[in-house]
Amino acid sequence: MKNYYKIPKIFFISFILINLFLSNLFAAGPDGNITKMKFSFDGIFGVIDKASARRGLQVYNEICAGCHSLEHVSYRNLLDIGFSNDQVKEFASQFEVTAEPDSDGEVNMRSAIPSDKFVSPYQNDNQAKAMNNGAIPPDLSLIIKARAGGASYFYSLLKGYEDPPEDKELSNGYYNIAYPGNVIAMPQPLYGDDVEYADGTEATMEQEIIDLVSFLTWTGQPELNDRKSMGFRVFLFLVFMTSVLFLSYRKIWKKIKG
Amino acid sequence: MSNIKNGKGIIGWIDYRLPIFSTLQHTLVDYPTPKNLNYWWNFGSLAGIFLLIQIITGIVLAMHYTPSVEGAFASIEHIMRDVNYGWLIRYIHMNGASFFFIVVYIHIFRGLYYGSYKSPREVLWWLGLTILLLMMATAFMGYVLPWGQMSFWGATVITNLFSAVPIVGTALVEWLWGGFAVDNALLNRFFALHYLFPFLIVGVVILHIVALHTHGSNNPLGIDRKGPQDSIPFHPYYTIKDLFGLSFVLTIFAAVVFYAPDYLGHPDNYIPADPLKTPAHIVPEWYFLPFYAILRAVPDKLGGVIAMISAILILFALPWLDTSKVRSATFRPIYKKFFWFLLIDVIILTWVGGSPAEGHFILIGRLATIYYFAHFIIFMPIIGIIETPKPLPNSISEAVLKKPIKDGT
Numbered sequence: 192m193k194n195y196y197k198i199p200k201i202f203f204i205s206f207i208l209i210n211l212f213l214s215n216l217f218a219a220g221p222d223g224n225i226t227k228m229k230f231s232f233d234g235i236f237g238v239i240d241k242a243s244a245r246r247g248l249q250v251y252n253e254i255c256a257g258c259h260s261l262e263h264v265s266y267r268n269l270l271d272i273g274f275s276n277d278q279v280k281e282f283a284s285q286f287e288v289t290a291e292p293d294s295d296g297e298v299n300m301r302s303a304i305p306s307d308k309f310v311s312p313y314q315n316d317n318q319a320k321a322m323n324n325g326a327i328p329p330d331l332s333l334i335i336k337a338r339a340g341g342a343s344y345f346y347s348l349l350k351g352y353e354d355p356p357e358d359k360e361l362s363n364g365y366y367n368i369a370y371p372g373n374v375i376a377m378p379q380p381l382y383g384d385d386v387e388y389a390d391g392t393e394a395t396m397e398q399e400i401i402d403l404v405s406f407l408t409w410t411g412q413p414e415l416n417d418r419k420s421m422g423f424r425v426f427l428f429l430v431f432m433t434s435v436l437f438l439s440y441r442k443i444w445k446k447i448k449g
Numbered sequence: 450m451s452n453i454k455n456g457k458g459i460i461g462w463i464d465y466r467l468p469i470f471s472t473l474q475h476t477l478v479d480y481p482t483p484k485n486l487n488y489w490w491n492f493g494s495l496a497g498i499f500l501l502i503q504i505i506t507g508i509v510l511a512m513h514y515t516p517s518v519e520g521a522f523a524s525i526e527h528i529m530r531d532v533n534y535g536w537l538i539r540y541i542h543m544n545g546a547s548f549f550f551i552v553v554y555i556h557i558f559r560g561l562y563y564g565s566y567k568s569p570r571e572v573l574w575w576l577g578l579t580i581l582l583l584m585m586a587t588a589f590m591g592y593v594l595p596w597g598q599m600s601f602w603g604a605t606v607i608t609n610l611f612s613a614v615p616i617v618g619t620a621l622v623e624w625l626w627g628g629f630a631v632d633n634a635l636l637n638r639f640f641a642l643h644y645l646f647p648f649l650i651v652g653v654v655i656l657h658i659v660a661l662h663t664h665g666s667n668n669p670l671g672i673d674r675k676g677p678q679d680s681i682p683f684h685p686y687y688t689i690k691d692l693f694g695l696s697f698v699l700t701i702f703a704a705v706v707f708y709a710p711d712y713l714g715h716p717d718n719y720i721p722a723d724p725l726k727t728p729a730h731i732v733p734e735w736y737f738l739p740f741y742a743i744l745r746a747v748p749d750k751l752g753g754v755i756a757m758i759s760a761i762l763i764l765f766a767l768p769w770l771d772t773s774k775v776r777s778a779t780f781r782p783i784y785k786k787f788f789w790f791l792l793i794d795v796i797i798l799t800w801v802g803g804s805p806a807e808g809h810f811i812l813i814g815r816l817a818t819i820y821y822f823a824h825f826i827i828f829m830p831i832i833g834i835i836e837t838p839k840p841l842p843n844s845i846s847e848a849v850l851k852k853p854i855k856d857g858t
Contacts, residue, residue: 235708263526329720332526336711337719371729411719414529414536421537422707429700436693443689447484447681 223369225340225347230401232342232408235423238416239409244272246388247406250399253386255331258323258377260311263332264410267305271413272406279305286310324363326376335404336411342404344369349400352379476662481680482687483668485845489563490666490687491694492556497654498695499549504647506542507591514594516640518633521596522721540710546588547713548702550736553581561767562788564776565667571768573660578764580653585737587646590639592734597718602731604639605631610744613751630724670848671776672841679845730805738802739795745806746818756818763825770825772833780839784832791824 231240248269251261266283270276283303288310290301303310313319319327329337338344351369355361364374381403383396392398408415453474456465464470513532515524528535557577560566566574593604608625612618627634665674674680681687705712713735717728733741740757747753763770778785794817801814842848 263523263530268530333719337716339716341716418536418540418707418710422703425703425707426700429696429703433693433696433700436689436696440689440693443685447686 223340223344223347223367223371223373224351225344225369226350228343228346230342230404230408232405232415235419238419239272240405241273242390243402243405244409245274245406246390246392246398247402247404247409248272249386249389250381250403251331251406254380255403256309257312258328259331260313260328261309261332261410262311262330264309264413265305266303266307266309268413272409276305283307324376328377331407331410333411335408342408345407346400346404348375349379349381349403350396476658476683477688478682478684480662480683481674481677482666482683483674483679483845484681484686485668485670485849486666486687486690487669488694489555489559489669491691492552492559494691495552495695495698496549496556499545499552500647500650500654502545503542503549504651506538506545507644507647509538510542511640511644514640516594516637518596518636518722521594521636525595537706540706544702544706544710544713546591547734547736548698548705549584550588552698553584554736557581558792560667561791562778562785563667563669564671564771564773564778566767567771567776568768569664570660570667573657573664574768575765576653576657576660578761580650580657582761583646583650583653587643587650588734588736590643590646592718593636593639594643595718596636596722598720598722598726598728599715599718599731601631601722601724602728603733604635606731607733608635610750610754613754615751667776668845669777669779670842670845671780672845675844675846732803735799735803738800739798740802742798742802742814743818743821745802746811746814756822760821763822767825767829770829772830773836773838775838775841780841781832781836782839783836784829787824787828787832791821794820794824 231237231243251259266279269279269282274282283305286303286307286309287300288303288307290299292298313322316327335342335345340347347369348367351367353366353368355366355373359366359373361374364376365378366373367375381396381399383399384394385399386394388394412418453461453464453470455461460470510528513524513528513535515521525539528539530536532538560574560577589603589607593600608622608631611625612622614621623629625635626632627638665680668674715732715734732738740760743760744753744757747756773781773784775781778788797813797817798821801810801817804810806814
């Protein structure tokens with residue numbers, strides 16, 4: 192038994208080292224004023240709340256989609272958050288896309304089908320620029336992953352609109368405490384009661400923002416629920432296998448260590 | 450197994466003509482290994498496993514990836530969303546690179562502590578450093594492939610370093626780019642080379658193992674083996690120990706892959722590359738941060754590049770910069786302290802490299818850089834001369850029998 196003391200030390204050191212690498216020490220922190228929030232998808236067992244994500248789609252579709260595209264998501268993906276086949280078909284059919292050339296070589300429009308990607312509000316980047324003072328509104332597919340602070344940042348941003356301090360000159364933009372630099376080109380999008388939820392939930396500003404965060408977390412990480420449940424099983428297996436291998440190691444080495 | 454030697458059976462028939470089986474038997478089964486290796490010796494085989502993980506996941510990713518500035522970013526999202534378990538394969542590859550570096554850095558620091566670079570293992574050490582250089586090139590080019598903001602701007606910053614070369618600098622950079630800007634030509638050649646380099650690494654790893662097996666593993670005591678009583682066969686003793694270590698590290702790896710897959714990355718790389726918009730802070734991946742800090746510590750561009758390259762090249766001279774005849778720091782009271790100072794210094798450099806180059810970070814970065822070089826150029830040669838090592842044990846088995854070796858302290 193005398194060599195057992197060796198184990199904790201190296202585990203301790205590797206634990207410290209790995210924590211060091213995983214710590215925020217080296218990560219770029221967000222610049223603005225951010226409220227740290229708890230969401231349904233946080234933590235080891237946290238999953239995306241599908242009902243909330245479905246409401247979030249409604250917020251996206253009725254408020255955000257006027258300016259922001261969702262180019263990496265297909266309509267068929269909506270099946271993952273609990274829409275039925277028919278609902279997805281119906282939802283897709285309200286959008287128009289350029290059809291493939293027909294037998295005469297004419298290019299017409301057709302209504303979208305589930306395998307199409309979410310239709311962009313713009314024909315092309317130049318149109319997006321022309322309609323928005325020269326800046327393209329960011330695509331929202333990956334917005335939660337693509338911002339330091341993630342979901343909490345996004346939440347704080349949508350809640351962060353305030354009257355500017357008196358010494359602040361705002362020539363082209365709006366004052367937002369969460370946005371790096373505090374001047375954002377996007378006007379406040381949500382105030383509460385911006386949508387009438389299909390499932391009857393009261394559309395407070397807080398509710399709309401949380402639903403939108405659920406939806407956009409799902410568009411950024413559609414694998415999140417699968418990943419976490421698989422991860423837990425893999426982790427349990429590896430802990431078991433590590434224990435078995437450790438005991439085998441002790442047994443085999445008994446001859447050497449005495 | 451006995452068939453191998455007497456030439457009977459299919460295995461024996463083949464081995465008589467091409468000795469692959471007896472080579473494997475010698476390398477992975479019989480290989481006599483010091484009986485006193487501690488857990489820090491696990492990291493060599495771990496590095497080999499992570500290299501394999503990277504190659505296997507990388508080949509699968511290459512089947513679905515599009516190397517073009519228009520298609521690269523979207524093809525990564527295609528992998529993450531539409532390819533079966535594509536997210537898993539990509540997250541393993543992304544984080545596998547980080548773990549490969551963690552494991553290799555620990556492996557290198559183990560070599561520094563136990564004097565594994567000293568005679569007769571100098572060439573073994575050089576081959577290891579060559580692997581490190583190839584890994585860095587591979588990782589850098591791999592990070593460019595998703596063509597996100599950090600990919601693009603990281604590639605821009607690093608390739609521009611070559612413009613510091615006198616006279617031919619600009620021509621050299623344009624030759625690297627294959628044009629006049631970081632664009633499609635660069636992305637394509639980086640993809641081709643990112644696929645090639647891992648196999649070069651495999652080649653050097655084989656040489657590394659051949660060199661290792663020529664004189665055998667070093668050990669925590671740093672003394673040569675006196676006879677068969679000091680050795681045990683690699684299998685089953687070290688195969689089981691390596692498997693246990695592997696399983697332990699894979700458990701941590703799985704925790705990161707499944708629960709914090711983007712933690713080691715930068716959020717800006719989920720924004721498609723935009724040549725007209727520079728990110729607020731351009732930072733490389735964490736494993737380059739110490740070198741990035743050294744690069745920025747020198748106020749002159751060419752000087753910074755030379756310092757950064759020297760930070761690794763100086764390690765090639767270690768067998769001669771270290772003037773002590775004793776290998777293991779266990780018996781070197783002064784060097785042991787300086788080893789830990791060096792480790793702290795590298796951690797400080799990592800921290801500075803990840804912070805904006807402003808205010809007190811500039812001063813800390815410069816001091817840490819000076820200390821890094823002073824450790825190798827000044828302290829190591831002097832310590833070897835002035836230090837009185839503790840008495841070495843007569844043999845490994847004697848030390849093992851007497852008392853458990855307190856390694857690492």
